[in-house]
Amino acid sequence: MSVQVKDLKVYYRTLRGDVRALDGASFTIADGEIMGLAGESGCGKSTLGRSLIAIDGRMRYVGGSVSLDGAALPLDDQAAMARHRFTAVSLVPQYAMSAMNPTRKIGKLVTDLLRSRGIAPDTVLGEFRRRLELVGLSTDVLARYPIELSGGMKQRVVMVISTLLDPSLLVADEITSALDVSTQKAVAEAVVEFRDRGFVASTIVITHDLSILVQMADSIMIMYAGKPVERASTDAVVSSSRHPYTRLLLSSLPEVGVRYEEHRLSGIAGRPPSLLNPPPGCRFRDRCPLAFAKCAEEPPFVEVAPGHSAACWKA
Amino acid sequence: MRRYFTRKFLIYLLTFFFAVSIDWAIPRFMPGDPVQSMLSRAALHPESATAMYDYYSNSFGLDVPIWRQYLNFWGSLLQGDLGTSVWLYPQPVSSVIANAIPYTLALMLPAILLSWWAGNSFGAFAARRKWLDNTALPFAYILNSMPYMWLGILLAWLLGSVLDIFPLSGGYGYGLQPEWSLEFIGSLLKHWFLPFASLFLVGFGGWAIGMRNLIIYELESDYSHYLTALGAPQRLIRRYAFRNAMLPQVTGLALQIGVIVAGALVTEIVFSYPGLGNLILQAINNEDYFLLQGAFLFIIIGVLIANFVIDMVYVLVDPRTRTGMRGATS
Incomplete structure (x- = not known):
């Protein structure tokens, strides 16, 4: 087991109290596994991704542990954490378009x-060039400024930079959300290719776009209101999901061949609860069509089938 | 690159033409007649006054139609002739201005550049330290929002009047003649300090605030976060942030120069400093068209040159302007 997260809790500090954006997440990702992390806005998926890289001043590490290849990550010590970034854990950020310093040539950067980071550039620059060519970029980009590249090119350059030192865990945060559909596919393929070539061991792909996950992820974890609600292989999530939230989420996706003029696409009524002071019990209770009396108790996140976990009394 | 500079140069040439035309027109919009007021001070007989009026009007070139005056003005300007001062008749304007320019330059250049340098350094420094940010920045706001004149008067009152360290007015001691002696240079420095300090302090506050805000903005930008996510040390992130935050400050320096000229005018008047600003005041008081034109001409040239230099510096320091010049690639 390459990445092991145990009961990770990270809150945001606000003047009105802590916002429990990530309220206990436990999961493992195997070597070479691409795990998709999905959920609607505010479900804690980005917070989870961010916590694995850097917990900044607005966030508060509350508890839990993350271990990478058996060694614990010092999540609450940012100075110690800095040594693990880039080499052991790395990030392809949501803002890849503006992730590079606009006034520095990419090669210089x-x-x-x-x-x-105390690494002699000569030892890795050759590999950097090779990988740029691998993602279909010419090595001329080293002598270019970021503004001289298109959005898709920047996205690929950032991916190559982030994975340059072969990290054990790569967090890809909403990497496709700012791209057009054909570029999305190319980026998704690049993530898979990087895994296949062993540039990264485990990958977490954070997105709100389930359809892109179906193309690239080995397994999917669905989060709701700061907690994971279901985790299974991609096929299992798509074909036999157990949690009502996952099912509703999937049913709100458009299907090829269906004409939505006649057939209204259904969403999920209601909104996620406030995480400032979340209600006890199952957090999806208020919007759940299957809710019953027992849902006032919090359902545990347990294995319901081999390799398939869910947090629902009815799963 | 070459096309860019040719185009810039033509724009500056056009700006120069219009600015100088306006410069020529403005004094002539002033009510009153310079020759008339010059003669009225002399209290002459009516008959001789008429003769004198004709003589002076002719010698100043004011007896021809206004369009002719305009053409004559450009003609003599291109030959380097700025005319004769009405106030200090018969001194030529160019020599009057040449005497004042060293004072203004010696006051302005150090004040502009030092306050820019010190303000930016201090602002960048303060942006990283919360306690300094909370204690020193309010003073920078006070300094920046203070009018030059008011700060000048305060400094003159405190250091000149109360503590009696520095003289209150003039470019050098009244009993001295300009010469290369230690005594004269010492007196020059002593008289220079207060006007310099007032310009420096106001500028310093403004630059420090601007730099502090820019650095904080840059440190919160995406590329800084990305570098943090890749474990880059704060040193590298700050270096990038400082470099990028300097760009707007370079532009600001160019824009500020025009404003500082006005500030120097007030400062020179407060301290009766014999520079260009003081000359402008005297020229206005005496309806001295030619001196006013000449003084403004130097300010126009100064601002244009400063802007042109900054334009060129900007191309060197910011790659984004270079891309704009040759059109986008890919």
């Missing part, structure tokens, strides 16, 4: 970054 990477050299600066490597030097600042």
Whole structure:
């Protein structure tokens, strides 16, 4: 087991109290596994991704542990954590379009970054060039400024930079949300290719777009209101999901061949609860069509079938 | 690159033409007649006054139609002739201005550049330290929002009047003649300090606030977060942030120069400093068209040159302007 997360809790500090954006997440990701992390806005998926990289001043590490290849990550010590970033855990950010310093040539930027981490640039720049070619970019981009590249090119350059040191865990946060559909596919394929070539061991792909996950992820974890609600292989999630939220989420996706003029696409009525002071019990209770008296008690996140976990009394 | 500079140069040339035309027109919109007021001070007989009026009007070139005056003005300007001062008749305007320019330059250049440098350094420094940000920045706001004149008067009152360290007015001691002696240079420095300090302090506050805000903005930008996510040390992130935050400050420097010229005018008047600003005041008081034109001409040239230099510097420091010049690639 390569990545092991146990009961991770990270809250946001606000003037009105803690917002429990990530309120206990436990899961494991195997070596070479691409795990999709999905859910609607505010479900805690980005918070989870961010916590694995850097917990900033607005966030508060409350509890839980993350271990990478058996060694614990010092989540609450940012200075110690900095040594693991880039080499062991790395990030492809949501903002890849603006992730590179606009006034520095890309080659210079990477050299600066490597030097600042105490890595001799010559030892990896050859590999960097090879990988740029692998994702279909010419090595000329090293002498270019970020503004001289298109959005898709920037996205790929950032992916190559982030995975340059072969991290054990890569967090890809909404990497396809700002791209057009054909570029989305290319990026999704690149993630899979990087895994296949062993550039990254485990990958977490955070997105609200389930259809892209079906194309690239080995397994999917669905989150709701700061907690994971279902985790299974991609096929199992698509074909035999157990949690009502997952089912509703899937049913709100459009299907090929169905004409939605005649057939209204259904969403999920209601909104997620406030995480400032979340209600006890199952957090999906108020919107759940299957809710019953027992849902006032919090359902545990347990295995309901081999390799398939869900947090629902009716699962 | 070359096309860019040719185009820029033509724009500056056009700006120069219009600015100088306006510069020529403005004094002539002033009510009153310079020759008349010059003669009225002399209290002459009516008959001789008429003769004198004709003589002076002719020698200043004011007896021809206004369009002719305009053409004559450009003609002599292109030959380097700025005319004769009415106030200090018969001194040529160019020599009057040449005497004032060193004072203004010696006051302005150090004040502009030092306040820019010190303000930016301090602002960048304060942006990283919360306690400094909370204690020193309010003073920067006070300094920045203070009018030059008011700060000048305060400094003159405190350091000149109460503590009696620095002289209150003039470019050098009244009993001295300009010469290369230690005594004269010492007196020059002593008289220079207060006007310099008032310009420096106001500028310093503004630059420090601007830099502090820019640095904080840059440190919150996406590329800074990405570098943090890749474990880059704060040193590298701050270096990038500082470099990028400097860009608007370079533009700001160019824009500020025009404003500072006005500030220097007030400062020079407060301290009766014999520079260009003081000259402008005297020229206005004496309806001295030619001196006013000449003084403004130097300000126009100064602002244009400063802007042109900054335009070129900007191309060197910001790659984004370079892309704009040759059109987008891919």
